[in-house]
Amino acid sequence: MKVVNKLLAKLPDEVARQIPDVKLVDQDIKVPLAQGTFTQENILPPKLNLTDFTLSFEAGGEASIRNFNSPGDVDENRVVGEASEEEPEPGAPRPQLLLGGETGWMRYQVTARVKSAAGVNLSFLAGGTEGELSVTLSDYRAHPLTRNMREAAKMDLADLRIMQATDIAKLNPGDAMTWQARGNLQTRLELNWADLFTANLNRLAFVRGNELLALKADVEAGVSAKVGLTDDFQLTFSRLLAGRIQIAVRKAKSRDATLGAGLGVTVEFVDASAVKAQLGRVLEALLGPALREVAEKVGSPKDATALQVMDALVDKASKLKLNDVQKQALRLALERIGLDPALAEVSNIKAAWDDFKKKVETKVDEAAKTQIAAGFQYEYLRLNEASTLLEVVVDDATAMRFHGSLIKGNLTDLLKWMKELPENQKSAELLNYLNSTTLTRQQAYGFSLGLGSFEVLKSGGTRKESWVTQVNGEGARRQAFLGRRGYEDKLLGNRGQWVVDLKADMERFSPAPVASDFRYGLHLMLWGRQKKMTRKELQAAVDDAVVWGVLDAADAAAVMSTLQSDTGKEPIETRLELKMADDTFRAMVPKVQAFDLAMFSRALARAMPWSEQTPRASAEFRRSVYAPIWEAYLREVQEKGSMMTHDLPPSRAAQIAEYFLKRDPLGKELLLIESEWRPDSGAFSFAQVIEKNPGTLAKCQAFVAGMVRLRRAIDERKAPDELRTVFGELEGMWNTGFHLRAAGSLLSELAKATPMGLASVERTFSVTMTDRGEQLVFSTAKGTGA
Known part of the structure; x- marks a missing residue:
């Protein structure tokens, strides 16, 4: 100096x-x-x-x-300022000097x-x-x-x-x-690896399109990443x-x-072997339960994992020592993961199997890093200008020690030091890290990494709608829209917590942003709180996954078989998610440009409450029985004229249901329940669903209006303020638990009509056994191509 x-x-x-x-x-x-x-x-x-x-x-x-x-x-610079009289928003800039x-x-x-x-x-x-x-x-x-x-x-x-x-x-x-x-x-x-695996598993899969994937993860298994x-x-x-x-x-x-510059998010794992530690679990999910079931028949221990059975079969095949039973098991496994079944007959199978494992490892690495990068960018773009990324109080020696790395833009060294030793954590007072008071993420969901930016749910309902705008030196803007609706619906029992997020954000600056500059996405999540679940409660949660196209009927039976031993023994948490990225969502928007009464009726019918009675026991049975009832009901409401502000009386809804059920051999079992409206007796019958979830036709029509408005905004390059109206029009389809179930069903049907089909929609059903610290994530890769 x-x-x-x-x-x-x-x-x-x-x-x-x-x-x-x-x-x-x-x-x-x-x-x-x-x-x-x-x-x-x-x-x-x-x-x-x-x-x-x-x-x-x-x-x-x-x-x-x-x-x-x-x-x-x-x-x-917001270094000097006044103390706020109210509690500031998370991450809001607080002056250091008052x-x-x-x-x-x-x-x-x-x-x-x-x-x-x-x-x-x-x-x-x-x-x-x-x-x-x-x-x-x-x-x-x-x-x-x-x-x-x-x-x-x-x-x-x-x-x-x-x-x-x-x-x-x-x-x-x-x-x-x-x-x-x-x-x-x-x-x-x-x-947490468990959160990273709630993304669509078909990004990791090489299996046939109709195969169920079941990935087991340790909820305590952490992973550190440099971003x-x-x-x-x-x-x-x-x-x-x-x-x-x-x-x-x-x-x-x-x-x-x-204007063309983006954030350029990069991700690197702190531990280079982090992916290898998870590879066995992924390979186990890809191979499926079939190999475990034939373990003893092919000469493996009864409790051998599918991966152990596969390695043993490949080793014997490479030495041409397989018997007919073993060859058949190996052929089925190879066919499931997309390898040539004929490899079971040749000695070079080991090289092909080793190449496959390396390919999967690369894919796991790419998928995890992609999800971290996308989640971090999502949350970062929604931090207001001047928002705090890190705020910590340390002693002089520590500040001087990390001055060199901080001035170079490296927060990693200080954060690593803070986490290494308990005495370090005590000497450093963490005030804020990415809108949280902890270095560890809270719970990842949807587009988010759970960095503490937003409350997922709270008692009653939550609705957040806001713009975040960053301005550069030339006056150009980069904007992000947050449109989130969360709710707790007691009518869905322990499955009654949910959140929906309409995403719209820009990667680059624009002098005059328009709707076509944005990347869009939609995320729906239905969350079942922790409790010891009965078989019926678990079946209802699995049924949600079928309604949303995450599982089919055969998948549902397999999931119930896997989980039935856990019912009533320990707290279980379920989580159902649909997530559409920009390309999928944009392809879906043009599919809803007019009110298709039959399509909405099918979605509403599939969403009717599950029960063990045959007409209600599956989503397809409900579609067959209730779609005509919903179509007749909505048409009658429609014919009353646009000035009508209320639904038909529940007694009239019961009459419509009775008319169709009398003529439906499958539906006659429900006549006693459906033919008369019984107020205050639950939300099971068609009339009760109508009464507890009002305004269905108006919500369906508003959803269509929102999709039409969004398409026009994109095609005609309108100002992004249109997105507020779009969000308001769409959200009616998910402001009750029943309508949310119907929205998921509708979106999965619409996705089938897009070029990539359901495969382009991230769909997972996760079950967490809290006492054991174990999570099972179920997903399929089906639906490729329309």
């Missing part, structure tokens, strides 16, 4: 002349400094060679001095070019040309309000802090310094108390003038 001080020796007197000779409390100032003149006259040196980088003070750069002396003053007391601040701010020193890798500057980029440095000095500003400036500038590690020790209570730049920020996420992305960030060191430094990393207003 002696060299730096010498080079800046003329600065205090030259700058002080431009500062009013008054007390800090007397006047608000914002003094622009002619940086070009200062460099020409060697008041600011052309370059400052620091430890890891060089600062270049360009003639066209910006420099300024301003003060903050009373509540109401606005600091664009106005309103006997203290004020002088802020010295300069813009410079930063170039890394020889042999130093500044990842923070990765977005710059040849490792060089513009940064803004700010030094905040606390002074009594009675201090003369000219004298304060002379004193402060005599030892200007320029974000060196040694400058941290020079921060007095109430002081701060910031560094703002665009570059590559690296952070660390602590995730990097390119954006604008502000790093702040501030001292609130002696011996303690608060470190804050925030999003900042983008300086990027390139």
Whole structure:
């Protein structure tokens, strides 16, 4: 710093002349400094060679001095500000330095070019040309309000802090310094393999399209990932108390003038062998239960896993020692995973099997990283500008230790240190990490990684609709829309919690965003809270999965067979998810451009409550029995005219049901229940479903209107504000548990008509046995092609 001080020796007197000779409390100032003149006259040196980088003070750069002396003053860096009277939103920027007391601040701010020193890798500057980029440095000095500003400036500038590690020790209570730049920020996420596996398993599969996959995962199995992305960030060191430094990393207003630039999210596992540890579970799911069932017949131990049986068969086949029973078992296994069954007869099968395992390992790695990247980007785009990414209080030694990595955009080293030892966790006070107060994610679902950004559910209903806009230096915008509806519906019993998320966000900046610039998606989740479930309760949850096209009738029987020994013994949590990415959702929108009465009636019929009675025991039986009833009912409501605001009376709904059931051999079993409306006796009969879930026709028509509006908005490049109306029109189809079941059924039918069919929709049914810490994820790859 002696060299730096010498080079800046003329600065205090030259700058002080431009500062009013008054007390800090007397006047608000914002003094622009002619940086070009200062460099020409060697008041600011052309370059400052620091430890890891060089600062270049360009003639066209910006420099300024301003003060903050009373509540109401606005600091664009959000370091100085007023304390909020209300509890701030999660992640909302909180000022480190609070106005309103006997203290004020002088802020010295300069813009410079930063170039890394020889042999130093500044990842923070990765977005710059040849490792060089513009940064803004700010030094905040606390002074009594009675201090003369000219004298304060002379004193402060005599030892200007320029974000060196040694400058941290020079921060007095109430002081701060910031560094703002665009570059590559690296952070660390602590995730759970079980959550990563709730994504569509057919991304990992090479099985025939009609095969059920059942993946077993350990809910305690964690995985650490390094995530990097390119954006604008502000790093702040501030001292609130002696011996303690608060470190804050925030999003900042983008300086990027390139409209085509995206976040460029990258993912790397901390442990390179993380995927190998999960490979056995994935291969077990791909091979299926059939091999385990024939273990003894082919000479393997009775309790052998499918993978152990397969390895043994392949080993014998490579030595041409298979008998006919073993050959048949191997052929079926090879056919299931998409390999040539004829390999069971040849000696080179081992090489083919080894290649297959490597292929699966690569696919698991890709699928997990893709999900982490997509989930992180989803949540990051929904953090408001200036939102806090990391806020932690440490001692001086720790702040100085990690200064070098933080200035390079590396949060990973500090986060790793905080998690390594209990004493580290005690010495560091974590205030905020990605809208949470823990380093570990909460619970991943849908498009999210569960980083604490949003509440999934709470008692009653939740509805969140908001825009997040980031503006770059050219005034272009990058926007993200959040449209989420969550609810707890007691009519669905323990399966009554659900959430739906309509996703729309932009990867790149646009001077005038329009609806076609966005990537869309839709996620539906039906969550069964933990409880000891009876067989009937589990069957109802499995039926939900059939209604949504996650399982078919044969799959449902296999799932029930797998889980029946667990009923009534320990708490079970079920989770059903449908997720459509941009290409699938866009392909689906044109399929709903007019009200198709028959199609909606089929979906509503499949969604009728399950029971053991034959007409209700399967989704297809319900479709056969109730689709004509729903179609007649909706048509009669429709014929009443558009001014009608209420459904038909439940007694009339019972009459319609009775008429059709008398003529349906399958439905006659339900006549006693359906032929008369019995108020306050549940929500089982057609009339009761009508009464408990009102406005069905209006909701169906509004859903169509929303899809029509969305298509027009995209095709005609309308303003994105249309998305608010779209969300409002669509959400009627999922504001009761019954309508949510119908929405899932409708969407799965629509997906079948798209080029990729159901295979393009992520569909999983997860069952977690909480006492054992074990999760089973069921999915299929069926539905390829329309």
